[in-house]
Amino acid sequence: MFIHRLPSFVPAIFPSLIWEKHQASKDNQVYFTFDDGPSPEITNFVLDELDKFQAKATFFCIGKNMRQFPELAHSIHSAGHSLGNHTMNHVNAWKVPFHEYIENKQACDQVFNDLGIPSIGFRPPYGRVNLKMLKNADELGPIFMWSLLTGDYHSGLSASSITGHCLKNIQAGSIIVFHDSQKAFPRLKLILPEFLAYCYANGFQLSAL
Numbered sequence: 001m002f003i004h005r006l007p008s009f010v011p012a013i014f015p016s017l018i019w020e021k022h023q024a025s026k027d028n029q030v031y032f033t034f035d036d037g038p039s040p041e042i043t044n045f046v047l048d049e050l051d052k053f054q055a056k057a058t059f060f061c062i063g064k065n066m067r068q069f070p071e072l073a074h075s076i077h078s079a080g081h082s083l084g085n086h087t088m089n090h091v092n093a094w095k096v097p098f099h100e101y102i103e104n105k106q107a108c109d110q111v112f113n114d115l116g117i118p119s120i121g122f123r124p125p126y127g128r129v130n131l132k133m134l135k136n137a138d139e140l141g142p143i144f145m146w147s148l149l150t151g152d153y154h155s156g157l158s159a160s161s162i163t164g165h166c167l168k169n170i171q172a173g174s175i176i177v178f179h180d181s182q183k184a185f186p187r188l189k190l191i192l193p194e195f196l197a198y199c200y201a202n203g204f205q206l207s208a209l
């Protein structure tokens with residue numbers, strides 16, 4: 001069974017990572033995040049859907065994709081959404097040496113610099129972290145994890161199963177993961193409008209991290 005909702009003990013084990021975001025003055029904020037883009041058509045679909053609800057969100061982009069589709073990265077930024085670093089090549093922290101991992105993350109930072117777009121922080125690909133990353137968290141910047149994983153990239157999940165499991169778990173401060181990628185699009189295109197409508201109907205405000 002796919003685990004959408006983060007088990008409650010996990011943030012306690014990794015307190016230096018960001019799992020939810022709470023603002024004392026606004027207790028109705030929810031944070032949609034989109035990983036692995038930008039991707040032609042798919043990122044535009046997401047931007048259009050967000051725009052219908054005047055929602056703001058955060059895109060954790062792969063440097064290689066930003067390099068290939070700089071106009072999409074600029075579209076995200078100019079629409080008022082925030083962007084973050086998701087490494088240059090979507091590297092897996094459990095499979096490459098730490099120095100290589102850092103270099104790949106820094107290569108993505110360089111793309112942000114070259115495009116003149118600010119990065120709000122880092123999301124590790126696959127959500128994978130290791131001890132060295134935690135010890136050197138300063139080098140990686142704020143590390144954004146999540147409290148709710150849609151699993152939109154998982155071809156074995158149906159859109160109705162995703163919405164059925166996820167919507168009821170949305171609460172103020174939730175950080176929710178979607179993907180603006182080819183792999184996720186068959187499900188993303190169905191679930192995103194439902195997530196947006198649900199949040200709107202329930203008084204949540206969608207903000208960028």
Ligand SMILES: [Zn+2]
Pocket residue numbers: 035036086090124125126
């Ligand atoms: Zn990713």
